[in-house]
Amino acid sequence: MAEVPGNEAQDSAESSEAHIAVHWREEEYYDPPPEFTAQANANDPAIRDRFTEDKFPECFTEYADLLAWDERWHTTLDTSNAPFWKWFVGGKLNASYNCVDRHLAERADRPAMIWVPEPEDADHVTITYRELHRQVNEFAALLRDFCGVEAGDRVTLHMPMVPELPVAMLACARLGAIHSQVFGGFSGAACGHRIADSGSKILITMDGYYRSGAMQDHKVKADEAVEAARKEGAEVEKVLVFRRSPGQYQSGTPMVEGRDVFVDEVLPSYSGQTVDPVSMPAEAPLFLMYTSGTTGRPKGCQHSTGGYLAYVTGTSKYYQDIHPDDMYWCMADIGWITGHSYIVYGPLSLGTTSVIYEGTPNYPDAGRPWRIAEKLKVNIFHTSPTAIRMLRKVGPDEPAKYDFQFKHMTTVGEPIEPEVWRWYYQSIGKRKAVIVDTWWQTETGGFLGSTLPGLDKMKPGSCGPAALGIYAEILDENGEPVPAGSGRAGNIIIRNPWPGVFQTIWGTPERFVQTYYAKYNKDPDSKDWRDWPYFAGDGALQAPDGYFRILGRVDDVINVAGHRLGTKELESSALTVVEVAEAAAVPVIDDIRGRVVEMYVSLKPGYSPSTEIENKVKEAIETDIGKIARPKNIWIVPDMPKTRSGKIMRRVIAATSNFADVGDITTLANPEVVDGIRHQVQAAKHARGEVPRELTETELAEIKSFGAE
Ligand code: WT7
Numbered sequence: 001m002a003e004v005p006g007n008e009a010q011d012s013a014e015s016s017e018a019h020i021a022v023h024w025r026e027e028e029y030y031d032p033p034p035e036f037t038a039q040a041n042a043n044d045p046a047i048r049d050r051f052t053e054d055k056f057p058e059c060f061t062e063y064a065d066l067l068a069w070d071e072r073w074h075t076t077l078d079t080s081n082a083p084f085w086k087w088f089v090g091g092k093l094n095a096s097y098n099c100v101d102r103h104l105a106e107r108a109d110r111p112a113m114i115w116v117p118e119p120e121d122a123d124h125v126t127i128t129y130r131e132l133h134r135q136v137n138e139f140a141a142l143l144r145d146f147c148g149v150e151a152g153d154r155v156t157l158h159m160p161m162v163p164e165l166p167v168a169m170l171a172c173a174r175l176g177a178i179h180s181q182v183f184g185g186f187s188g189a190a191c192g193h194r195i196a197d198s199g200s201k202i203l204i205t206m207d208g209y210y211r212s213g214a215m216q217d218h219k220v221k222a223d224e225a226v227e228a229a230r231k232e233g234a235e236v237e238k239v240l241v242f243r244r245s246p247g248q249y250q251s252g253t254p255m256v257e258g259r260d261v262f263v264d265e266v267l268p269s270y271s272g273q274t275v276d277p278v279s280m281p282a283e284a285p286l287f288l289m290y291t292s293g294t295t296g297r298p299k300g301c302q303h304s305t306g307g308y309l310a311y312v313t314g315t316s317k318y319y320q321d322i323h324p325d326d327m328y329w330c331m332a333d334i335g336w337i338t339g340h341s342y343i344v345y346g347p348l349s350l351g352t353t354s355v356i357y358e359g360t361p362n363y364p365d366a367g368r369p370w371r372i373a374e375k376l377k378v379n380i381f382h383t384s385p386t387a388i389r390m391l392r393k394v395g396p397d398e399p400a401k402y403d404f405q406f407k408h409m410t411t412v413g414e415p416i417e418p419e420v421w422r423w424y425y426q427s428i429g430k431r432k433a434v435i436v437d438t439w440w441q442t443e444t445g446g447f448l449g450s451t452l453p454g455l456d457k458m459k460p461g462s463c464g465p466a467a468l469g470i471y472a473e474i475l476d477e478n479g480e481p482v483p484a485g486s487g488r489a490g491n492i493i494i495r496n497p498w499p500g501v502f503q504t505i506w507g508t509p510e511r512f513v514q515t516y517y518a519k520y521n522k523d524p525d526s527k528d529w530r531d532w533p534y535f536a537g538d539g540a541l542q543a544p545d546g547y548f549r550i551l552g553r554v555d556d557v558i559n560v561a562g563h564r565l566g567t568k569e570l571e572s573s574a575l576t577v578v579e580v581a582e583a584a585a586v587p588v589i590d591d592i593r594g595r596v597v598e599m600y601v602s603l604k605p606g607y608s609p610s611t612e613i614e615n616k617v618k619e620a621i622e623t624d625i626g627k628i629a630r631p632k633n634i635w636i637v638p639d640m641p642k643t644r645s646g647k648i649m650r651r652v653i654a655a656t657s658n659f660a661d662v663g664d665i666t667t668l669a670n671p672e673v674v675d676g677i678r679h680q681v682q683a684a685k686h687a688r689g690e691v692p693r694e695l696t697e698t699e700l701a702e703i704k705s706f707g708a709e
Pocket of ligand 1: 291336337338411412413414415416437438439440441442443463536537538550551552553559562563564
């Protein structure tokens with residue numbers, strides 16, 4: 001790697017679909033602090049040699065060997081049913097055993113989890129591995145004997161950030177049942193679709209939880225979920241309701257006789273019971289995690305037991321640098337893949353202490369995370385650019401007031417602006433913490449791109465090279481490699497399978513092949529993994545030093561605060577409002593949340609625009625998806641700009657919302673509407689003080705090609 005990066009802007013090339021030319025300034029390098037490297041799990045550069053392509057796939061036995069297996073595998077990678085890869089075939093293990101039981105001999109009294117409730121006057125709760133073992137066993141006994149849950153059954157969880165969530169996940173895993181945790185902030189309807197799609201008969205939820213200082217009624221969503229699932233023909237048999245304070249019901253909704261049960265009333269019958277962990281094939285599904293894509297239906301990403309657990313354990317060790325005695329805090333929500341892999345499975349598999357915080361980072365003020373870090377002596381901290389931007393905006397000088405010191409910090413979920421990275425490094429890391437910018441996805445189980453924290457130099461805004469055993473490349477639309485240092489962007493792909501990759505989309509294997517593998521596969525009958533590059537759906541470019549810079553989604557997905565929202569999902573929800581004839585969702589650059597959603601709608605004949613309709617659209621989206629998806633603005637326009645074939649030109653309205661040049665509109669069927677829309681939207685934005693700063697080249701490229709046609 002070059003010591004001093006070139007500081008010149010990259011050459012610009014013609015802008016086309018296949019080759020988006022991107023100007024960007026090469027950022028300066030930062031060395032990992034020597035004290036960090038001295039103690040790092042990966043501090044010998046020779047580690048890279050163990051994962052070179054000639055050692056694939058056997059290199060990944062190093063990760064699998066971090067686990068306790070009931071039976072060892074006979075085949076590391078079976079490609080016979082490409083691209084449905086099978087890892088560690090013949091091996092058997094239990095994920096709950098690996099995350100709980102195996103630590104008892106040496107670390108039973110060590111905290112497995114520390115739960116921090118949002119109200120600051122409430123004490124944190126420490127759960128040792130011994131205690132976790134007791135809770136997981138008792139809840140597994142309840143699931144098995146009270147609910148009849150068996151290996152292979154799907155169980156939907158709609159839980160907030162409380163220790164009962166990992167307990168329920170691990171209890172499912174103990175029985176070999178497949179958990180499907182739905183992000184607690186999602187609506188009841190969104191939960192209901194996922195219940196129906198996965199075929200769950202059991203829903204596990206909680207009465208309420210604290211968020212931004214207020215107790216949320218969460219049980220009400222369970223009633224909506226059961227109703228939504230019923231509309232899709234799925235019947236929920238039991239709703240298990242944890243009470244955040246046992247004995248004290250905090251929801252206004254009645255319990256449904258014969259269906260709803262308070263866990264704290266049933267659990268005492270299982271007191272002290274143990275359940276033998278069911279020895280599962282490595283290839284048995286461990287969980288489903290739904291995510292958004294180009295169609296209206298969320299995809300249930302199915303993750304395996306052996307491959308997934310091996311991959312998150314290995315990457316937690318080398319990339320999160322987790323040692324058993326660390327105090328590790330990932331501020332993500334367990335309802336996303338980050339929480340599954342890097343709050344629950346990875347850290348607990350390594351026997352460390354994982355901090356779980358119930359509430360919002362800025363409650364009651366921007367100092368909260370730093371007070372938690374100080375009090376609990378957190379030394380590894382993991383969060384998203386959105387959280388960093390928010391904490392920086394409301395309390396730029398807060399961190400200096402507290403006595404905490406991280407050795408390691410992570411950023412994940414969206415690109416981080418170099419300026420924000422530097423604040424993270426200087427003000428939060430106090431120049432003594434190493435930073436990893438980890439690029440990956442719900443589908444990939446664990447990190448795909450990141451620096452090795454003890455060995456590689458950091459570069460703000462770049463995730464770094466591909467992770468160990470991951471062979472990443474950038475291809476153009478024709479499948480030709482776009483070389484490192486060319487200054488051109490393309491589609492980032494992974495040439496090889498890895499143990500953490502998801503196994504399929506639940507129920508729709510054709511969609512799995514189509515979405516992730518068809519694009520660059522030349523021979524659908526090939527059994528050779530080399531013929532099946534994994535299409536990640538992200539635009540990226542590779543600098544001369546080999547580091548990747550991720551630009552963002554190339555599909556119809558908008559990344560809001562590090563979470564994926566599908567434009568189709570948003571639009572179909574808007575279309576449920578009776579007055580709405582057409583709807584189109586576009587991303588708008590936002591200084592805190594990265595992107596926010598704006599929705600353009602046109603009305604059916606006979607209706608005229610009103611704030612009431614705007615609110616109806618917002619509420620429809622909140623009901624169908626959740627608050628997180630609520631659009632910033634609804635623009636009711638007389639007519640949508642369209643192609644001659646009738647397709648809405650999203651790039652034109654996206655440019656309008658972002659005050660960017662709308663580009664070529666000569667191919668539109670109705671170019672005359674564009675000016676009117678621009679005046680309407682931009683005048684309103686001026687009036688609301690929503691004029692954005694000047695956009696960067698990469699932001700402009702994204703906006704101007706959004707949904708391009
Ligand atoms: C999409 C995946 C991975 C867990 C959280 C999000 C974007 C993710 C980075 C990063 C730039 C990133 C990509 C990716 N993304 N990490 N470090 N730098 N972009 O999981 O909801 O499945 O979203 O998030 O666009 O495709 P997800």
